[in-house]
Amino acid sequence: MILDGKCPSGPLADKWDNHRQDLKLVNPANKRKYTILVVGTGLAGASAAATLAELGYNIEAFCYQDTPRRGHSIAAHGGINAAKNYQNDGDSIYRLFYDTIKGGDFRAREANVYRLAQISNNIIDQCVAQGVPFARDYAGYLQNRSFGGAQVSRTFFARGQTGQQLLLGAYRAFSRQVHAGQIRVHPRTEMLDLVVVDGEAKGITVRDLVSGEIRSYAGDAVILASGGYVNVYNLSTNATGSSVTAAWRAHKKGAFFANPCYTQIHPTCIPVSGDHQSKLTLMSESLRNDGRIWVPKNKNDQRPPHQIPEDERDYYLERKYPSFGNLAPRDIASRAAKQVCDAGYGVGSGRGVYLDFAASIERLGEDTIRARYGNLFDMYQRITGEDAYQQPMRIYPALHYSMGGLWVDYNLQSNLPGLFVLGEANFSDHGANRLGASALMQGLADGYFVIPYTIANYLAGITPGKVRTNSDEFRDSTAQVEGMTNKLLAVNGRKTVNEFHRELGHIMWEEVGMARSEASLTTALEKIPALREEFWDNVRIPGSGNDLNQELEKAGRVADYLEFGELLARDALNRDESCGGHFRVEHQTEDGEAVRDDENFTYVAAWEYGGSGKAPQLHKEPLSFENIELAVRSYK
Amino acid sequence: MNLTLHVWRQKGPNDKGRLERYQAKDVSPDMSFLEMLDEVNEQLVKEGREPIVFDHDCREGICGTCSQVINGQPHGPQAETTVCQLHMRQFKDGDEIYIEPWRARAFPVIKDLVVDRSAMDRIIESGGYISVSTGGVPDANAILIPKADADTAMDAAECIGCGACVAACPNGSAMLFVSAQVSQLAKLPQGRPEAARRVCSMTDTMLDQGFGNCSNHYECEAACPKGISVKFIAMLNREYLKALPKLKPGSMSN
Numbered sequence: 100m101i102l103d104g105k106c107p108s109g110p111l112a113d114k115w116d117n118h119r120q121d122l123k124l125v126n127p128a129n130k131r132k133y134t135i136l137v138v139g140t141g142l143a144g145a146s147a148a149a150t151l152a153e154l155g156y157n158i159e160a161f162c163y164q165d166t167p168r169r170g171h172s173i174a175a176h177g178g179i180n181a182a183k184n185y186q187n188d189g190d191s192i193y194r195l196f197y198d199t200i201k202g203g204d205f206r207a208r209e210a211n212v213y214r215l216a217q218i219s220n221n222i223i224d225q226c227v228a229q230g231v232p233f234a235r236d237y238a239g240y241l242q243n244r245s246f247g248g249a250q251v252s253r254t255f256f257a258r259g260q261t262g263q264q265l266l267l268g269a270y271r272a273f274s275r276q277v278h279a280g281q282i283r284v285h286p287r288t289e290m291l292d293l294v295v296v297d298g299e300a301k302g303i304t305v306r307d308l309v310s311g312e313i314r315s316y317a318g319d320a321v322i323l324a325s326g327g328y329v330n331v332y333n334l335s336t337n338a339t340g341s342s343v344t345a346a347w348r349a350h351k352k353g354a355f356f357a358n359p360c361y362t363q364i365h366p367t368c369i370p371v372s373g374d375h376q377s378k379l380t381l382m383s384e385s386l387r388n389d390g391r392i393w394v395p396k397n398k399n400d401q402r403p404p405h406q407i408p409e410d411e412r413d414y415y416l417e418r419k420y421p422s423f424g425n426l427a428p429r430d431i432a433s434r435a436a437k438q439v440c441d442a443g444y445g446v447g448s449g450r451g452v453y454l455d456f457a458a459s460i461e462r463l464g465e466d467t468i469r470a471r472y473g474n475l476f477d478m479y480q481r482i483t484g485e486d487a488y489q490q491p492m493r494i495y496p497a498l499h500y501s502m503g504g505l506w507v508d509y510n511l512q513s514n515l516p517g518l519f520v521l522g523e524a525n526f527s528d529h530g531a532n533r534l535g536a537s538a539l540m541q542g543l544a545d546g547y548f549v550i551p552y553t554i555a556n557y558l559a560g561i562t563p564g565k566v567r568t569n570s571d572e573f574r575d576s577t578a579q580v581e582g583m584t585n586k587l588l589a590v591n592g593r594k595t596v597n598e599f600h601r602e603l604g605h606i607m608w609e610e611v612g613m614a615r616s617e618a619s620l621t622t623a624l625e626k627i628p629a630l631r632e633e634f635w636d637n638v639r640i641p642g643s644g645n646d647l648n649q650e651l652e653k654a655g656r657v658a659d660y661l662e663f664g665e666l667l668a669r670d671a672l673n674r675d676e677s678c679g680g681h682f683r684v685e686h687q688t689e690d691g692e693a694v695r696d697d698e699n700f701t702y703v704a705a706w707e708y709g710g711s712g713k714a715p716q717l718h719k720e721p722l723s724f725e726n727i728e729l730a731v732r733s734y735k
Numbered sequence: 736m737n738l739t740l741h742v743w744r745q746k747g748p749n750d751k752g753r754l755e756r757y758q759a760k761d762v763s764p765d766m767s768f769l770e771m772l773d774e775v776n777e778q779l780v781k782e783g784r785e786p787i788v789f790d791h792d793c794r795e796g797i798c799g800t801c802s803q804v805i806n807g808q809p810h811g812p813q814a815e816t817t818v819c820q821l822h823m824r825q826f827k828d829g830d831e832i833y834i835e836p837w838r839a840r841a842f843p844v845i846k847d848l849v850v851d852r853s854a855m856d857r858i859i860e861s862g863g864y865i866s867v868s869t870g871g872v873p874d875a876n877a878i879l880i881p882k883a884d885a886d887t888a889m890d891a892a893e894c895i896g897c898g899a900c901v902a903a904c905p906n907g908s909a910m911l912f913v914s915a916q917v918s919q920l921a922k923l924p925q926g927r928p929e930a931a932r933r934v935c936s937m938t939d940t941m942l943d944q945g946f947g948n949c950s951n952h953y954e955c956e957a958a959c960p961k962g963i964s965v966k967f968i969a970m971l972n973r974e975y976l977k978a979l980p981k982l983k984p985g986s987m988s989n
Contacts (some may be wrong), residue, residue: 136942146869149869150868150869153868153869161968164792164800165790165800165851165852165853166796166852166853166855166856166896167856168792168793168799168859168896169798169799169800169855171792171798172794172933173797173798174793174795174797174798183875185876223875224872224873224874224875225867225869225870225872226875227872227875227878227925228865228867228872228873228925229864229865229867229925230888230920230926231863231866231924232885232886232888232889232892232919232923232925233875233885234879234885234889235879235880235882235885236882237881237882237887238879239879239880239881239882240876240879241876243877257889257892258889258893260797260893263797263895264889264892267892270859271863271865272864272867272868274856274859274860274863274864274868275860275864275866277856277860278860278861278862284856286853309845336795338792338793338798339791339792339793339794340792352888369841372763372765373763373765373766375763375766375771375773375774376770377767377769377770377794378794378795378921380794380795381795423951477815477822478795478796481796481813481816481820481821481822482820482822484822484824485763547869548869548870551869570893593781595777595780595781596780597773597777598777608756611905639780639781639783641779641780641783641784641785642785643841646746646747646846647788647845647846647849649786649788650780650786682791
C-alpha cells in the first residue's frame with residue numbers, strides 16, 4: 100500500500116496556517132462531552148493533556164512512574180532549539196527547517212519539519228510564561244548556546260537540566276488541570292493493550308502496578324506519548340522503565356511502525372565499566388561547545404593524557420570536519436569515535452575517546468566552565484571517580500534516542516483513526532538522525548500547539564461517549580492481557596529477565612548497532628527469534644500478579660523487545676542504504692561517510708503487524724522534496 | 736568487596752515489616768548502589784525468592800524516583816548525591832549497610848522500599864503553578880528578568896521532588912520542597928500576581944496532607960541531593976507573612 104502523509108498543498112510557509120483554517124472545530128460547550136486518554140506524561144503527554152484540558156476536554160492521563168512529573172524528558176540536559184534569532188547571527192525559521200531536514204539526512208517530511216520550526220518560537224514564549232527559569236544575561240535577556248549540526252546559536256537552556264525545567268513547566272500546567280478536575284491521573288499504571296472498535300482506537304487496557312489489577316478505559320480518542328524504544332539495546336541513556344510496550348501493543352492492534360531502524364547513538368556518554376552496568380549516562384552534547392575530542396596518534400598509547408604532547412594528539416573531528424569540528428552531528432561524531440577505537444586508538448578500556456576541557460579552562464577560567472557545566476562535571480566524578488577539571492573526560496557512544504516510531508500523518512494521527520501519537524513515540528520529524536536540542540522542541544510542539552487543532556478535527560466527526568467498556572472488544576482485551584500475565588508467571592524457568600535483556604542487548608549492539616551489514620542483520624534475524632523462544636521456555640519470575648511485582652513488569656517489556664528487535668533488524672535489512680543513524684557498511688565512501696540511495700529509498704518504511712510468527716508487511720510513504728534539493732550531507 | 740545488607744522488607748501497607756539480612760558478594764567499586772542491589776536481586780530471583788522492591792528510573796540523579804535511607808541517611812552518605820548516583824567506592828569491604836524506605840507519616844509504605852509520595856503532587860496541584868493557559872502569551876524577551884533573580888529561581892527549581900527532605904526531617908515536614916516551589920515562582924515577575932494565594936494554598940495543603948512543620952533542624956538541606964538551601968524556607972516564610980494581610984485580613988493583629 101502507498102501511504103499518504105496528508106501533507107497540505109500550497110507554499111511551504113503557508114501550509115500549517117491554511118491547514119488550520121480547514122480543520123473542523125468542536126464548540127466550547129461540546130468539548131466537555133469528549134474524553135481523551137493520554138498515555139505518558141513526559142513533555143509531549145503532559146503538554147497535550149494540560150492543553151486539551153484547558154480547552155475543556157476530559158482527560159484520563161496514565162504513567163508508569165509514581166508521579167507524572169518523572170517522565171524521562173526530565174533527563175534531557177542541554178537545551179531546546181528555537182528560531183528566535185535573538186543573537187542576530189543569521190537564524191530564521193527557514194534555517195532551522197533546513198538544518199533539521201539536512202541533519203535528518205533528507206528522510207523527514209518537509210511540511211512537518213517546517214511546522215516544527217514555525218512553532219519553535221511559541222514554545223519558548225509559553226515556557227517563559229509558565230516560569231521556566233531559562234538562562235539570562237545581566238540585562239535580563241535570554242541566553243543561547245550552540246549545538247551540533249548548526250552554525251547559529253539557537254539553543255535555549257536552563258543550566259544543564261533544560262529537560263527537567265521544561266517538564267516541570269508542563270507538569271505544573273498539568274497539575275493546575277488536575278486541580279480543576281479536568282485531568283484524572285493514573286500513576287503507577289502501565290498500558291498493556293490498545294482497544295480498537297470498528298477500526299478506530301477507543302480505549303486502552305492497563306495494569307495497576309500496585310494492586311496488579313487489569314482494567315480497561317474507554318475514550319473518544321487515544322493519545323500515545325510513551326517515548327522511545329532504544330532500551331531494546333539493554334544499555335542506553337533511557338530510564339530503566341522506558342519501553343516500547345505501549346507502542347508495540349498498539350502496533351499489534353494495527354498501528355503501523357515506521358522506520359524502526361532509525362536509532363540515534365549519542366557520541367558523548369560515559370563508557371561501560373563492567374557487566375553489572377544497568378544504564379549508560381549521557382554527558383550533554385553542549386559539552387562539545389567547549390570540549391575538544393581527541394585520541395593519541397599512536398596506537399595503544401598507555402601514557403596518561405597530560406603526558407601526551409599536543410603534536411601526538413589527533414583531534415579527529417576538527418581534522419575531518421573543519422567547518423563543524425567538535426559540533427559535527429551526533430551520528431557522524433559517534434561513527435568517527437567508533438572508527439578510531441576500532442582502529443586501535445581508543446583510550447581507557449579501548450572503547451573511549453577523550454573530551455578535553457584544558458584549552459577552554461585556560462581561555463575562560465575554571466569558574467566559567469564550572470558555571471556552564473558544573474553539574475555535568477560533578478556527575479562524571481560521582482560515576483567514574485575522576486576529576487574532569489584536572490584530566491579529560493573519557494566518552495564513548497551509546498544508544499540514546501529513537502527517530503523511528505509509530506507512523507502518523509501530518510495531523511499526528513496513526514493509520515488507526517482516533518489513535519494519535521506524539522513526541523518520541525512517533526516517527527515524524529527527525530528523519531534518520533535527530534539534531535541536539537530538537538527532541539524537547541518536538542515533544543512540546545506536538546503537545547502544546549499541534550494536537551489541540553488536529554484532534555478536534557477528528558472529534559468533530561464522531562459522536563462522543565459512544566463506546567463503553569462493557570463491549571466485547573474490551574472484554575477480549577482484558578482477557579488477552581490477563582492471559583499474557585499468567586503465561587509469563589507460569590514459565591517458571593531458570594534465567595532472570597535481566598539475563599535475557601542483556602543477551603538481546605548484546606545481539607542488537609553487535610549486529611544491529613552503529614555499523615550494520617546484510618550478514619550481521621541476517622545473523623540477528625536468526626538469533627532474536629531463538630532467544631525469544633528460549634525466553635518463553637526458561638524465564639523465571641517470582642511472586643504473583645496481584646501486587647507490586649517489578650520482575651513481572653520487566654518481563655512484559657522484554658517480551659515485547661524480543662519481538663520488536665526483530666522488526667528493527669528487518670527494517671535495517673530492508674533499507675539497503677546508509678542514512679543518518681542507519682549505517683550499512685556496504686554503502687560508504689572511501690573515507691567512511693554514509694552513502695544514501697535516493698532513487699530507491701526516499702520513503703518512509705511503515706510496517707504492518709503480520710500476526711504471531713508471520714512476516715510483517717511493508718507499506719511505503721514516498722517523501723517528496725519540493726523546497727530543498729537532495730544533497731550529500733556534508734559537514735566538512 | 737563483600738558486604739552485609741540489612742534490608743527493610745514489608746509485603747504491603749498492612750504488614751508490620753522487618754529488616755532482613757543479605758550478603759552482597761564480589762561487589763565492584765565501579766558499581767552504583769542500585770546496580771549492587773540489582774545483583775543481589777538477580778541472585779534472589781534465581782533462588783526463586785521475591786527480589787527487593789525499590790523505586791528507580793532515570794538512574795542519573797534527575798527524575799527523583801529513587802528513595803532509600805542508607806545507614807540512617809536519605810540517599811546515603813555522599814553529599815548532594817541521589818542513591819542511583821551513589822557508587823560503591825564510597826563503601827569498603829566488610830561494611831554492614833542498613834537500607835530502609837523513606838519514613839514519614841505522609842509517605843505510607845507500599846512494599847519493601849517503595850513509598851507513596853503522591854501527597855507531594857497534591858501540594859503542587861493546590862497552587863504550585865502560574866495560571867497561564869497555552870497560547871496568547873507575550874514574547875519571551877518582553878519581560879526582562881534580572882540575572883540574579885533568574886539564577887535564584889533556578890537554584891530553587893533544581894528540586895527533583897524526591898522527598899529526601901521529608902524523610903530527613905524529625906517532623907516529617909515538606910517545608911524545603913514547598914519553599915523551593917514557592918520561591919522559584921515568587922522570584923519571577925510572571926509568578927508575582929498569584930504569589931500570595933499560592934503560598935497560602937500550598938502551605939495549607941502541606942499541613943492537610945500530614946506533613947509536619949519546620950523547627951529549624953536543617954536536616955532537609957543536609958539530605959537534599961540537589962543542595963537546595965534552607966534560605967528558601969526563610970523566603971517561604973517571608974512570602975507567607977506578606978500574603979497573610981492580603982488573603983486573611985486581620986490575621987496580623989491576632
